[in-house]
Amino acid sequence: MVKRSTWSLPYFIFMVVFVVLPLLLIVLYAFQDGAGHFTLSNITRFFTDSDSLQTFALSIEVALENTLICILLGYPAAWILSNRKLNRSAVTVMLFIMPMWINALMRTLATAELFNMLGFTLGKGTLLFGMVYDYIPFMIYPIYNILMKMDSSYAEAAEDLGATPWKVFWKVTVPLSMPGVMSGVLMVFMPTVSTFAISEFLTNNKIKLFGTIIQENINSSMWNYGAALAFIMLIIIGLTSLMGDNKQAEAEGGLI
16 A cells, blocks of 8 residues: 555645745845845845835835735624524625635736726725725635634633623623734735735825735836735744744633
8 A cells, every 4th residue: 555645745736836946036036136146135125115115115014904904804794694683694605705715817807897897096995995805805704714613612701791792792702713813904904915916906106015016016027026025024924924823822722
């Protein structure tokens, strides 16, 4: 019989070719100049380039606004979907899944066309609408999964002790669902910072995000600086993921 580890070989090869190797190339290009010599100028250029810093700051601002809106809209939706008294049909859950079956670029193009037909001026408002439309499922489903797995005995115990439904929600449901909220924040915040297609189509490229300047540098054959910007983004994503994992572990540990 073939060893079980042998079955993992195709996945290992896939990860090396399509994940590890591209990441190594990004790091390699980020610390090289046009002649292939080692340099830190690409990294330092980001911290001295006012346009890049302003674009990065704007990206963080848009990402925070988009994440906040997704939480405000997504948490109630996840709570309703997980509440068996309010939602007794699996069809409702499917309605939230169906938009994800359509390519994100096609959804963005369709949204931009709708705004054009209605005569709306493309700008930050349309950008945030498109961001929320594209990313809110990634906020809803982590929270929904946590709420569905939540032990109802916690809420029942709080009610037996005299807690009102409002207190049960804020003192029991919300704290227990925080791991799902943190997962949703990570899945919404970082893609928002690094995206470029949504801002390009929903603002007519009036608003540039961090992903846009990476794309522009790559398209202009400025591979080294583009790779340096991508490397900085990778570091931010890695640090944010580590912080999110620590907070999630603390939240889960506090429930034991």
